[in-house]
């Protein structure tokens with residue numbers, strides 16, 4: 001039985017809080033803290049009504065290590081689940097180190113002033129976490145997160161060596177708006193506007209944003225335009241999956257989404273440097289964020305499914321082999337269960353599962369740990385139990401779901 005502190009009361013934080021409340025035999029006491037207390041209180045009341053579980057709420061500025069330390073000492077949790085923004089990863093990790101508490105997050109550190117994400121600064125804390133016998137589980141969402149576990153599971157049960165990985169992320173949900181993002185608009189637009197990148201034959205290859213496109217036939221959804229992006233799990237998978245020759249990440253976008261984004265780009269509204277307007281400094285992307293629908297409000301109106309998975313190709317006993325592991329999540333079903341659409345659901349459920357396995361001692365290793373470094377089996381079992389069942393298709397090594 002463990003006390004847990006969740007930081008961040010956005011779309012993902014809501015799901016994590018609901019799912020922890022549903023797993024009361026592990027999470028004996030839950031505190032939800034965020035910058036805006038009223039958001040925590042709204043989620044608290046919803047959980048009391050839907051799950052009949054009472055959680056505590058707190059206000060915190062997670063950019064401030066001293067405030068975090070005070071909060072952690074007051075709550076006295078076994079671990080912190082960080083589902084605030086990537087900007088807060090380092091301060092929350094530091095506060096965990098100062099208070100002797102385990103840490104988990106779902107996205108790697110990003111500095112507010114540069115749209116670049118990498119594990120460097122979090123991995124640099126590996127020695128500090130090891131010295132204090134503490135674990136920092138990095139990237140326990142869906143992608144990164146479940147996608148890393150899918151690769152580890154494929155390697156453990158299907159391959160001697162994996163040579164090619166394609167990660168395929170499709171959101172076929174329709175929220176009825178001309179343009180909206182499914183998670184934090186600022187983080188989403190920064191990610192999509194970055195250069196594409198993939199790893200092949202020992203080196204990173206860079207592309208222009210959205211330069212490479214293919215059409216993939218997603219099970220239960222159908223063919224969708226899928227664009228090559230750089231995604232953070234590639235960095236750790238390249239390091240941890242030995243023998244890898246290529247890894248790519250693909251995400252679906254509709255033509256309407258891309259056209260809106262292009263217009264915003266063309267007129268400078270996706271810029272992240274401050275400009276002066278009538279004597280005030282404003283960051284254009286913050287204005288866009290303020291005008292767009294709050295992703296949390298998309299839940300009740302989003303219909304359709306997501307399908308996120310990995311295709312791994314490699315060898316077993318000297319023979320070529322290829323498998324496709326994926327999960328399908330239904331937006332309306334997720335909303336019925338925890339008042340959130342699939343993008344929050346597919347992130348929040350794995351965050352809770354990672355925390356559950358840490359609290360149960362099934363996943364406990366000191367240091368900064370990426371998901372594929374741990375035994376995938378208990379995580380895969382929990383996915384089936386906690387609302388994210390997966391499917392495996394063993395493919396002919398020459399077959400593909402790519403639509404020619």
Ligand SMILES: NC(=O)c1ccc[n+]([C@@H]2O[C@H](COP(=O)([O-])OP(=O)(O)OC[C@H]3O[C@@H](n4cnc5c(N)ncnc54)[C@H](OP(=O)(O)O)[C@@H]3O)[C@@H](O)[C@H]2O)c1
Pocket residue numbers: 007008009010011012013033034035036039060061062063083084085086088106107139140141142143144145182183184187295296343344346347
């Ligand atoms: N791995 C994956 O598959 C995956 C997928 C999607 C998202 N994510 C990650 O999940 C995290 C949460 O995403 P989301 O969609 O839930 O975002 P969100 O709806 O914008 O929620 C973020 C929450 O963090 C709070 N917050 C921001 N700055 C804070 C600060 N300085 N101190 C305390 N609280 C602060 C916000 O407070 P206010 O409400 O006051 O602004 C908000 O409640 C992000 O890191 C995102 O990158 C991961």
